[in-house]
Amino acid sequence: MSLEWFDRVCGELQDYMESICEEYDEMGHITVDRAAKHPRIECFVEMEDNEREFFCTLFFDPHNEEFYMEAFDLETEQTSRTLLPDIEDIIEAVHESFHDFLDEFELVDEIEVEEEDEEDTILLEDDADLMDDLEDEDYEEIIVDVEWTTPEVMAYTYLDEVEVSYQFGVIHDTGDGILRRVNRIKTEDNELLEDESNFIFSKEEAGTIIELIENNMETMDGFDM
Known part of the structure; x- marks a missing residue:
């Protein structure tokens, strides 16, 4: 089991998000729990009363060395797990969860997704191989018993x-x-x-x-x- 991939994402995720999303740059934060059985990254917005509103939790399976998100299915009463195999999947999931959060709490009147220049979208030149397909949203769904x-x-x-x-x-x-x-x-x-x-x-x-x-x-x- 290795936490190398977990630590790498922890070190780079905040910079990635701030560079592609102006609203996240102003409001988004992360906290890391490395000691849990399945370490996790929790993304949150700090409200005016200093309370934290969490909008996304990324879990890491150290045995399989992969990130995943969990959601509860009301119809089947089971928890579904969405695997996030690459950094582009992780960024896309956090970005989508953040804007869903903004819409739900009406923190902005209108959210416009702006495409960054090609120069800005290359977040880490030495890790360009991890960012070659930001539009891939074909995540694997697993039902958790x-x-x-x-x-x-x-x-x-x-x-x-x-x-x-x-x-x-x-x-x-x-x-x-x-x-x-x-x-x-x-x-x-x-x-x-x-x-x-x-x-x-x-x-x-x-x-x-x-x-x-x-x-x-x-x-x-x-x-x-």
Whole structure:
């Protein structure tokens, strides 16, 4: 197993993104977790209140020496993995996730993708072989098998209008834990809206996450404040 490819991308990704995207140059940042079972790069925007909004997470499989992204399929209730074999795939994935984030949070009125001059698109001359096909988006999709070890557990309800539930599972091929969050909201028209998200973490991270929550519970406000 080797982290050479991971370290190389960590050292160059920020420069790549800043050179091809003006908005990212002004707002985008990355943080690196090298100690996890599957090291990862997390991309985020720092908001006005100094809170970080994460918009993209790149995982690295050290055994196969490849990057991948994960997403939860609401229909199949399984996690899909998108392999990112080359640096152009990684940049394209981060760039697309960043602009999806901007559109979702309405941080810009209109996003225009501008083509850079040929001189600007050659980001590293000595690594030109890694950047010869930026328009290739033929990623390989793999369905990740999740074993749900608990039923859906109600976390809280509020005025019969909001309901939040959680479910815990384990990803077979990595052994990582996954928390599935289901948020149900009843509208004024009595329509039920449902939103699902998932959070993946390694066993090594679990203790830290639990400790952070326990040590900061008193600083949080609830509905009955």
